[in-house]
Amino acid sequence: MINFINALMYYGFLQKALTTSIMVGIICGVIGCFIILRGMALMGDAISHAVLPGVALSYMLGINFFFGAVLTGVLTSLGIGFISQNSRIKNDVSIGIMFTAAFASGIIMITLMKSSTDLYHILFGNVLAVRASEMWSTLFIGIFVLVCVYAFYKELLVSSFDSTMAAAYGLPTRVIHYFLMTLLTLVTVASLQTVGIVLVVAMLITPAATAYLLTNRLWVMLYLSAGIGVLSSIFGLYFSYTYNLASGAAIVLAATVLFILAFVFSPKQGLVWRAIKNVRKREILSR
Amino acid sequence: MKTAIAVKELYVSYYGSEALKNVSFTVEEGKLVGIIGPNGAGKSTLLKALLNLIQKEKGEVAILGKTIKEMRTKVAYVPQRSSIDWDFPITVFDTVLLGTYPNLGVFKRPKKVDKAFAYECLEKVGMTEFYNRQIGELSGGQQQRVFLARALAQKPEIYLLDEPFVGVDVTSEETIISILKQLRDIGKTVVVVHHDLSKATDYFNELILLNKELIDFGVVEKVIRPEVLDKAYNNQFSSLTNLEVKA
Numbered sequence: 411m412i413n414f415i416n417a418l419m420y421y422g423f424l425q426k427a428l429t430t431s432i433m434v435g436i437i438c439g440v441i442g443c444f445i446i447l448r449g450m451a452l453m454g455d456a457i458s459h460a461v462l463p464g465v466a467l468s469y470m471l472g473i474n475f476f477f478g479a480v481l482t483g484v485l486t487s488l489g490i491g492f493i494s495q496n497s498r499i500k501n502d503v504s505i506g507i508m509f510t511a512a513f514a515s516g517i518i519m520i521t522l523m524k525s526s527t528d529l530y531h532i533l534f535g536n537v538l539a540v541r542a543s544e545m546w547s548t549l550f551i552g553i554f555v556l557v558c559v560y561a562f563y564k565e566l567l568v569s570s571f572d573s574t575m576a577a578a579y580g581l582p583t584r585v586i587h588y589f590l591m592t593l594l595t596l597v598t599v600a601s602l603q604t605v606g607i608v609l610v611v612a613m614l615i616t617p618a619a620t621a622y623l624l625t626n627r628l629w630v631m632l633y634l635s636a637g638i639g640v641l642s643s644i645f646g647l648y649f650s651y652t653y654n655l656a657s658g659a660a661i662v663l664a665a666t667v668l669f670i671l672a673f674v675f676s677p678k679q680g681l682v683w684r685a686i687k688n689v690r691k692r693e694i695l696s697r
Numbered sequence: 698m699k700t701a702i703a704v705k706e707l708y709v710s711y712y713g714s715e716a717l718k719n720v721s722f723t724v725e726e727g728k729l730v731g732i733i734g735p736n737g738a739g740k741s742t743l744l745k746a747l748l749n750l751i752q753k754e755k756g757e758v759a760i761l762g763k764t765i766k767e768m769r770t771k772v773a774y775v776p777q778r779s780s781i782d783w784d785f786p787i788t789v790f791d792t793v794l795l796g797t798y799p800n801l802g803v804f805k806r807p808k809k810v811d812k813a814f815a816y817e818c819l820e821k822v823g824m825t826e827f828y829n830r831q832i833g834e835l836s837g838g839q840q841q842r843v844f845l846a847r848a849l850a851q852k853p854e855i856y857l858l859d860e861p862f863v864g865v866d867v868t869s870e871e872t873i874i875s876i877l878k879q880l881r882d883i884g885k886t887v888v889v890v891h892h893d894l895s896k897a898t899d900y901f902n903e904l905i906l907l908n909k910e911l912i913d914f915g916v917v918e919k920v921i922r923p924e925v926l927d928k929a930y931n932n933q934f935s936s937l938t939n940l941e942v943k944a
Binding site for chain 1: 748750766769770772774776780781782785786787788791792795798799801803804805806831847851
């Protein structure tokens with residue numbers, strides 16, 4: 411651990427890596443709460459994969475890959491909605507069709523560009539190679555996402571909990587849905603360097619699910635989820651640096667370990683506590 | 698007496714199959730109205746069409762003389778219990794507080810006044826002792842009371858309730874119906890989707906009897922006659938309905 415802290419003081423790349431992954435932990439944790447509460451975990455996976463062709467396109471055109479990523483991310487979510495609303499195809503099937511299509515075309519575009527190292531980094535992340543410019547764009551995305559969530563907290567809460575009531579009093583629930591999809595795309599782009607496209611869904615749903623087991627209040631869940639995301643990033647990066655492991659995978663596994671801890675020991679939902687309660691109840695009954 | 702809800706030649710369909718056809722009726726202010734009819738008669742659909750939550754194919758709906766879009770904040774909707782995610786991380790009090798949102802506008806947070814009012818509404822339904830509970834920890838009747846409190850917090854002129862008495866204990870049902878009657882007595886309009894015919898006479902002033910078409914509409918005594926009900930229920934329950942009406 412001391413080695414890691416020393417290295418942190420000494421190496422600029424490690425500082426950038428840590429800062430970036432902490433920011434990613436926060437924004438993924440926050441957006442992830444809404445993703446899981448709206449039952450859109452699969453959608454999160456889909457959108458993050460659908461970003462790939464946009465990123466490839468942006469590289470080809472030499473523009474910032476945020477634009478391309480947002481474009482294909484939102485197009486894919488529109489396509490998913492279009493198919494499931496206009497046919498008997500169910501939403502999960504529609505998601506499966508659209509995101510694999512987008513992902514596959516992204517892979518082909520990137521192989522045409524003949525830079526396989528880039529593909530590997532986009533898919534799995536390489537936080538130790540984060541450049542300063544990428545760190546700043548993650549920061550800007552992060553601030554934008556957090557400001558949006560803060561400003562529209564009320565609307566996000568009511569439309570996630572009871573979308574019928576939200577629509578009944580005049581909230582544009584469909585706009586809110588696509589707005590959230592856009593935020594999700596931004597978060598995915600911001601996480602590209604840290605955990606990569608394939609694993610970003612873990613950062614979205616695992617910390618949020620962990621927090622979900624620990625509280626009965628949405629705002630507490632948001633803070634907890636962000637905090638758990640940050641812890642996962644720090645632990646993950648530490649193991650990644652110390653044992654030379656893939657950074658994205660290490661961060662995701664750290665998040666998974668935290669989830670398992672909550673799953674077993676959560677005061678209200680945890681396995682242990684439930685078992686204790688059951689035993690006590692039986693004892694009372696058998697007296 | 699002003700007209701609260703006016704529906705004219707309303708048609709709704711889902712993917713080509715008709716859910717409602719040619720429904721017309723008017724509800725005056727200060728009435729407690731039940732919507733009854735067999736399963737799949739389009740009762741919930743009618744409520745949703747009133748709220749413009751589903752597309753109408755044809756027809757007009759006027760709320761207090763205006764379109765629903767102008768009157769959205771004047772109408773509160775209490776959904777079916779089955780449509781709510783009861784594991785959602787939200788407490789009883791925060792659920793009721795949602796009722797103050799429509800009148801707040803974007804970017805504004807509920808203030809002390811709003812919170813005090815939400816608490817008052819929770820008091821009305823007798824649920825203050827549970828205010829800090831997660832909503833899934835309540836019984837069905839308690840959950841329904843919380844959602845009624847949320848509707849009260851919206852300060853609407855019109856209340857639309859979808860099956861509020863399904864899976865609800867007797868005490869809660871009594872609390873809910875007495876609040877609805879109080880609302881009616883101070884001039885609010887209350888429309889309730891309901892399927893239990895036995896208590897219809899006690900509960901409602903008027904009934905809308907529906908089976909895709911409007912079978913009958915009017916004061917309870919006029920609608921709740923076996924020969925009228927038979928038309929909606931296609932004779933299949935005629936013996937049962939007879940029993941229930943007498944009871």
